[in-house]
Amino acid sequence: MPVAFAASFAPLQRQRIRLRATASEVLFISKNLRVTNVGPKGLGVVATAPLARGELLLEEAPLLLFQNQSFEVIFGDLQDVLIDDRAFDLWESSLKETVESQCDEESAALFWDLADTCSEPGFKTALGIARTNALGLDADSAGLFLFLSRFNHSCQPNVHHSWQEDRGTQVLRASCSIAEGEELCISYLSLLALCAPTRERLGEISDRFGFDCACTACSAGERRTRDSDWKRERLSQLCAALSQDESRDHEKSGPSDGIRLLLRKRIPLFFEVEQESRQDVEAILQKGPRGDDTDTSETIVETIDMSSGLREAMDLLDEELLGNPAAQALCFFGGFRKAMAFGRLSAAKSLAKAAWNATSTAEGVGVNLGSAQGVSASKLLTTLHEVLARSLNLMRLALVAAPALVQCFYIHSVDFFSWLSKLILVYVLMGTVCFIVMPDQLYNGMGMGMFRWAFEIFYPEIARSNGSLHDPAEKAIACVAGRRIGQLAGMRARLRWHGSTKYLCLTPDGWTVTGDEKHACSVEFHSVYWQDRLVPDTYMLRLLAPTSDFHECWLSFKPVNHLRYGGWLAAYPNEQKASPYKVVRDSSCPADACKLLCAWTNMLPPSQRSCTGQLLCWFDEMSEQLQPAIPFCTC
Numbered sequence: 001m002p003v004a005f006a007a008s009f010a011p012l013q014r015q016r017i018r019l020r021a022t023a024s025e026v027l028f029i030s031k032n033l034r035v036t037n038v039g040p041k042g043l044g045v046v047a048t049a050p051l052a053r054g055e056l057l058l059e060e061a062p063l064l065l066f067q068n069q070s071f072e073v074i075f076g077d078l079q080d081v082l083i084d085d086r087a088f089d090l091w092e093s094s095l096k097e098t099v100e101s102q103c104d105e106e107s108a109a110l111f112w113d114l115a116d117t118c119s120e121p122g123f124k125t126a127l128g129i130a131r132t133n134a135l136g137l138d139a140d141s142a143g144l145f146l147f148l149s150r151f152n153h154s155c156q157p158n159v160h161h162s163w164q165e166d167r168g169t170q171v172l173r174a175s176c177s178i179a180e181g182e183e184l185c186i187s188y189l190s191l192l193a194l195c196a197p198t199r200e201r202l203g204e205i206s207d208r209f210g211f212d213c214a215c216t217a218c219s220a221g222e223r224r225t226r227d228s229d230w231k232r233e234r235l236s237q238l239c240a241a242l243s244q245d246e247s248r249d250h251e252k253s254g255p256s257d258g259i260r261l262l263l264r265k266r267i268p269l270f271f272e273v274e275q276e277s278r279q280d281v282e283a284i285l286q287k288g289p290r291g292d293d294t295d296t297s298e299t300i301v302e303t304i305d306m307s308s309g310l311r312e313a314m315d316l317l318d319e320e321l322l323g324n325p326a327a328q329a330l331c332f333f334g335g336f337r338k339a340m341a342f343g344r345l346s347a348a349k350s351l352a353k354a355a356w357n358a359t360s361t362a363e364g365v366g367v368n369l370g371s372a373q374g375v376s377a378s379k380l381l382t383t384l385h386e387v388l389a390r391s392l393n394l395m396r397l398a399l400v401a402a403p404a405l406v407q408c409f410y411i412h413s414v415d416f417f418s419w420l421s422k423l424i425l426v427y428v429l430m431g432t433v434c435f436i437v438m439p440d441q442l443y444n445g446m447g448m449g450m451f452r453w454a455f456e457i458f459y460p461e462i463a464r465s466n467g468s469l470h471d472p473a474e475k476a477i478a479c480v481a482g483r484r485i486g487q488l489a490g491m492r493a494r495l496r497w498h499g500s501t502k503y504l505c506l507t508p509d510g511w512t513v514t515g516d517e518k519h520a521c522s523v524e525f526h527s528v529y530w531q532d533r534l535v536p537d538t539y540m541l542r543l544l545a546p547t548s549d550f551h552e553c554w555l556s557f558k559p560v561n562h563l564r565y566g567g568w569l570a571a572y573p574n575e576q577k578a579s580p581y582k583v584v585r586d587s588s589c590p591a592d593a594c595k596l597l598c599a600w601t602n603m604l605p606p607s608q609r610s611c612t613g614q615l616l617c618w619f620d621e622m623s624e625q626l627q628p629a630i631p632f633c634t635c
């Protein structure tokens, strides 16, 4: 029944979070991309300005989602049904009807404009367009994206695409530096399939996508192709060895930090170059690399130490896959797991960091905090809290000013020094009472960084703040978006002043202002290290404001002067000039918000930098349905 079939093509609902208010499903698009004719491949996307490695290029939600039966029929095991004319017609009209009835006019027109290399030349079918352009999202679903569909394939891709399930979008980032005028290509194949020899890749692309790949890697000369095939095979052996289960390594070789490569019997390239070494090579192939006769199986085993294996893998990745960060992340992650299994903690730590950095470059790991919407009870609480918080601020101000004011009445009746000493005494007493009664507000909200030592003695949990990575025994763990405050690195958020609908926005000249949601910029959390140690709960904030010249600059705080709290926020192109921010959730925060404190300003010498400071703004916890991001690339 066509109706039942139609229901299987579920066009995605409109995304709640939009970076650009357009009618299409494109949430972000770099202004440095252009769709143009790229020769025999048809249309393609080229860079109109140099692009940096890791730069965000596109974020797009699918126009159509193929799942369950529709996926199986068009891309999966049930494709055979389409050989039957009647079944083909039913599916074709069902997909057509879905496009026409459920997509807006502009999107439908763009859909019909997409390439169709599966149907007869000069004739387009909806199924042909879907097959030519849809991209696998996971093992049993695929999506059709209007802009992403213009990216051609390359076996040496310079753009990495990742499906970010929590946001329901494909995110594209440059995987290497890209020059102006260069074509931007993604890989339609998995990273593993990219390591196959050229002939196998060409076969797979032809079988699965119906075209002959004309990328630079596949159309290189015979010699270059052989060299490349050899390197890719070596790369896949290294990757396989790195991702192999560590427990098996232990069984075979006892605890060591070596990795065992299982080499297929093959004639390596140098064999053809150095004819005279033929006998040596044959001997090795017969007896294994060390010349022992123990391994008589089909494979040859080579054991190399992990660090040289990793270095070799990185070199090969640079040569063959332009230093693909997603592949790097997989290798580093494999290395990390091995290092953990071998008990090499410091190596594991740096490998985990390398894996995380590579993943951030490839995928910009993160989720968008968005704003908590539509819950009227929580809105009411928020408003109440806001009223209370403001009244409390007024009371604090009155309390701080009262002794000085009262004392002023007596200034004429006593000598100045006894008047001053009384005033100081009153303030010391007040400070002590506050230190006992409301220490967290005093420490976090009033810039008491210089008294950190006192807080560390009496209130270590406040000085450290909650949610820290460094105290696994901690009971009350503060979370934002389901993540501990110490683990926000890679996350993206939009900052909203608590209790208002005003967001952090950027002016064209790089200053921050408050504005409505439509103009809000996002920030990306980056961990802060001081003398190679992670500073707990503290992050550098990278601004994502694609339409501004200050896109991907760093948020920095500039105080008015040393005497007054307060200052300006601005975007700095240079990370060194930016200030870190500490995320805090203490008893003064309402249930759905955290505080963001400027952790230190660069005006202070490092020895005096503290983790407390000016209260800048609050940011809302994300709404429940968004999940934390996947920490490592899954390719």
Ligand SMILES: C[S@@+](CC[C@H](N)C(=O)[O-])C[C@H]1O[C@@H](n2cnc3c(N)ncnc32)[C@H](O)[C@@H]1O
Pocket: 040, 041, 042, 043, 044, 114, 115, 117, 132, 133, 149, 150, 151, 152, 153, 154, 209, 210, 211, 212, 213, 214, 215
């Ligand atoms: C998703 S579309 C890419 C955009 C398409 N070139 C266009 O004009 O809209 C996929 C089609 O582009 C062409 N294509 C993509 N990558 C190619 C490559 N490496 N070599 C040859 N053709 C390619 C093939 O015709 C393929 O079916």
